[in-house]
Amino acid sequence: MGRGRGPGRWVARAIVTAYLVLLVAWPLWLVAQHTIADGLDGLRGIVDDPDVVHALRLTVVVAVVSVVLNTVFGVGISLLVVRYAFPGKRLLNALLDVPLSVSPIVVGLALVLVYGGRSGWFGPALESAGLQVIFSTPGIILATTFVALPLVIREVVPVLEEIGTEQEQAAQSLGATAAQTFRRITLPAIRWGVTYGVVLSLARSLGEFGAVKVVSGNVLGETRTATLVVEEKYLNFDQGGAYATAFLLALVAVACIVVVSIIRPKEGPR
Amino acid sequence: MSSVRLTRGSGLGLGVALLWFSLLVLIPLAAVVATAAAGGWDGFWQAVTNEQTAAAIRLTVGTALLVTVVNVVMGTLIAWVLVRDRFPGQRALEVLIDVPFALPTIVAGLVLLSLYGPDSPLGLDVANTRAAVFLAFLFVTLPFVVRTVQPVLAELDREVEEAAASLGASRLATFRRIILPALAPAIAAGAALSFARGVSEYGSLVLLSGNLPLRTEVTSVRILSSIENDNLGNAAAVATVLLAISFAVIVALDVIQRRVGRRG
Numbered sequence: 162m163g164r165g166r167g168p169g170r171w172v173a174r175a176i177v178t179a180y181l182v183l184l185v186a187w188p189l190w191l192v193a194q195h196t197i198a199d200g201l202d203g204l205r206g207i208v209d210d211p212d213v214v215h216a217l218r219l220t221v222v223v224a225v226v227s228v229v230l231n232t233v234f235g236v237g238i239s240l241l242v243v244r245y246a247f248p249g250k251r252l253l254n255a256l257l258d259v260p261l262s263v264s265p266i267v268v269g270l271a272l273v274l275v276y277g278g279r280s281g282w283f284g285p286a287l288e289s290a291g292l293q294v295i296f297s298t299p300g301i302i303l304a305t306t307f308v309a310l311p312l313v314i315r316e317v318v319p320v321l322e323e324i325g326t327e328q329e330q331a332a333q334s335l336g337a338t339a340a341q342t343f344r345r346i347t348l349p350a351i352r353w354g355v356t357y358g359v360v361l362s363l364a365r366s367l368g369e370f371g372a373v374k375v376v377s378g379n380v381l382g383e384t385r386t387a388t389l390v391v392e393e394k395y396l397n398f399d400q401g402g403a404y405a406t407a408f409l410l411a412l413v414a415v416a417c418i419v420v421v422s423i424i425r426p427k428e429g430p431r
Numbered sequence: 432m433s434s435v436r437l438t439r440g441s442g443l444g445l446g447v448a449l450l451w452f453s454l455l456v457l458i459p460l461a462a463v464v465a466t467a468a469a470g471g472w473d474g475f476w477q478a479v480t481n482e483q484t485a486a487a488i489r490l491t492v493g494t495a496l497l498v499t500v501v502n503v504v505m506g507t508l509i510a511w512v513l514v515r516d517r518f519p520g521q522r523a524l525e526v527l528i529d530v531p532f533a534l535p536t537i538v539a540g541l542v543l544l545s546l547y548g549p550d551s552p553l554g555l556d557v558a559n560t561r562a563a564v565f566l567a568f569l570f571v572t573l574p575f576v577v578r579t580v581q582p583v584l585a586e587l588d589r590e591v592e593e594a595a596a597s598l599g600a601s602r603l604a605t606f607r608r609i610i611l612p613a614l615a616p617a618i619a620a621g622a623a624l625s626f627a628r629g630v631s632e633y634g635s636l637v638l639l640s641g642n643l644p645l646r647t648e649v650t651s652v653r654i655l656s657s658i659e660n661d662n663l664g665n666a667a668a669v670a671t672v673l674l675a676i677s678f679a680v681i682v683a684l685d686v687i688q689r690r691v692g693r694r695g
Contacts, residue, residue: 169602170516177512178524180505183546184528184570191545191552192538207533226547238438245437247445255685260456262677264622264631265536266651267670269458270658274466274667277447282462288688307455317549354616361533368535382496388537388634395638414533415526 195400196408203405212382213390213406220387223298224366227306231362235313236355240347242314243321260310269375272300296378301386304372309365313358320354321347357421364417368410374424375396463674466667478668483644484653488672490564495629498568502625505619508575511575514584531573536634539570543641547572559641564649567663572628576621583617620687627680631673 196203207213242254258266267404276294277284287294326415328350331344348355370388377384385393387410397404438446467475478484505610513525531539543566548558552576557563587610593603633651640647657666 173508173512174516174518175508178507178520180509181524181527184573185530186523188542188546189530192479192542195545234448234451234452237444238452241441241445241448245435245441245445253449255681256452256576258458258681258684259460259677262627262631262680263634264458264651264654264670264673266633266654266658267631267673268459270663270666270670271463272655273658274462274663280663282458303455307459310456312508345613364533366562368533368538370535371655372539375655388535391537392637393543407535407541410535410538411542414535414538415530418529418533422522423531 177384190416192404192408192411195404199401199405203401204408205248207390207402207409209407210402212385213402215382216385216387216390217409219298219301219384220367223305223386224300224363226302226367227309228359228362230302230306230427231309231313232355232359234310235358236317236351239314239321243318244326257314260307265304265308265369265371266375268304268372270378272303272307276300276303295376296380296384299314300376301373301384304376305369307373308369309362312365313355313363316358316361317351318352320351324350353393353424357425360417360421364414367413371378437534446524457597463670466664467671470664470668474664475668475671478665479672483648484643484669486638487648487650487653488669491630491646493563494561494564494649497621497624498565498629499574499626501569502572502576503622504624506573506621507614507618509577510580510584515580521567528574528577531570536571536632537637539635540567540638543567543570543635550637553581558639559643559647561640561647564636564647567639568629568632571632571635572625574626575625576618579617579621579624580614583614586614616687616690623680623684623687627677630676656664656665 177203211420238257241307241426242250242257263271273281275282275284276287278288278293278295279285281295284294290354294303328346333339337345348395369386370392373386374392377386377389379385379389379393387406391403391406391410394400394406444659470478479488509524509528513521513528534542543563544558546553547555547563547566549556557566592605592609595609596602600608631651632649633655636647636649636652640649642648642652650669654666654669654673657663657669
């Protein structure tokens with residue numbers, strides 16, 4: 162089964178390549194082609210459309226806020242889960258992965274049931290205090306943060322487990338404060354893990370669709386995000402606009418993946 | 432590695448983190464189950480066994496299972512080729528594996544439509560059929576088995592395989608007796624993730640499957656139409672079924688990982 166032996170290797174290579182080309186590469190290429198075939202008019206068209214520009218700006222703001230929230234929370238909870246012993250740790254560990262396997266529509270529904278202004282658990286109280294969550298930007302941020310929550314944690318926890326605590330203990334025994342230890346020892350060690358987590362969260366946050374659709378109300382020029390623009394334009398027979406917006410989103414997503422694949426050191430013996 | 436007890440500072444940190452996690456994830460998910468329960472067992476059962484909803488659940492679970500089987504075979508093969516083979520263009524394949532993970536789901540639907548829709552250059556038009564649901568699930572679940580099997584395969588000790596081969600074991604026997612048992616937990620974990628992702632999929636189907644009642648409508652779409660009809664009780668009941676499936680997958684994963692942990 163080693164490398165360089167027999168025809169099986171070529172067959173496997175061919176099957177895998179064909180499968181990935183048919184499932185991912187070719188369709189992706191066709192979308193790029195559709196966009197460029199319009200002579201970039203489609204792209205110019207969306208950049209000139211104030212509603213689309215607003216949607217793009219909203220998407221970026223929401224993604225940045227939720228990435229910041231998830232990075233702070235993710236690094237903090239990873240440190241706590243890896244370094245400390247407390248009751249219920251195993252349960253918490255399992256629960257932290259929950260957002261990955263919950264349907265985006267269910268995420269939206271869950272947030273509406275709690276933060277909805279009319280009949281939510283906390284919604285009416287928050288609204289009388291002047292904070293509208295659902296059908297407004299805070300709701301979009303919550304939904305986006307929910308779906309991307311485990312990504313930083315999943316990258317940081319294995320790194321923390323691997324580096325151990327010796328250096329941190331040494332620093333502390335030499336009189337470093339907790340903050341100094343974190344900034345000088347821990348943070349540099351988990352730097353790359355955090356970076357991958359941030360890039361993946363960014364890609365996921367820019368592209369969230371289902372959960373945002375439920376909580377945003379999809380109001381033109383107010384709570385419509387970029388992914389909602391793709392749907393709306395396609396369904397309204399503005400295929401050029403849909404392809405152009407989709408192309409932009411796909412470009413960012415692929416760029417994120419390429420960045421991660423370049424900076425991620427090769428694992429395992431190669 | 433030894434864990435230490437909570438200090439005052441870390442205890443406070445844990446409290447803040449748990450509060451945020453509860454407000455964002457736990458309380459909202461509890462609200463779904465509580466809302467479903469408020470309708471009583473009869474209400475729940477009626478919502479779930481409604482002809483259209485039951486058809487959607489059957490289609491979703493059935494297709495997700497089928498896709499998971501394909502992923503177990505193709506994902507393992509892809510991981511194998513990526514770890515054990517070297518050829519030009521391999522790096523590009525690595526990137527392609529992760530694309531479905533980062534691509535917005537609505538864009539994924541549009542992307543698939545360009546090759547498998549009405550204007551397909553291959554003459555393959557699956558739009559608005561059940562095959563479209565299968566295709567969409569296959570696309571969005573692509574990374575899971577590959578990415579869980581790959582690191583385990585890379586760590587696998589080649590010497591054991593060589594020893595088996597030198598003792599006269601056929602390639603097939605080596606694969607079945609040595610490699611497959613070592614990979615099984617990773618394959619199972621990837622399969623569980625892929626199944627959970629498939630069952631919960633929504634975005635990639637919007638433009639691709641047409642959401643035809645009783646034919647190509649999946650569970651998430653049913654929940655969304657209940658929400659849009661302002662029938663939150665009904666939506667919560669169906670959502671609870673999906674949550675139960677995710678929960679079962681998470682428990683299964685935990686068990687698998689524990690077993691692997693013991694072995695390592």
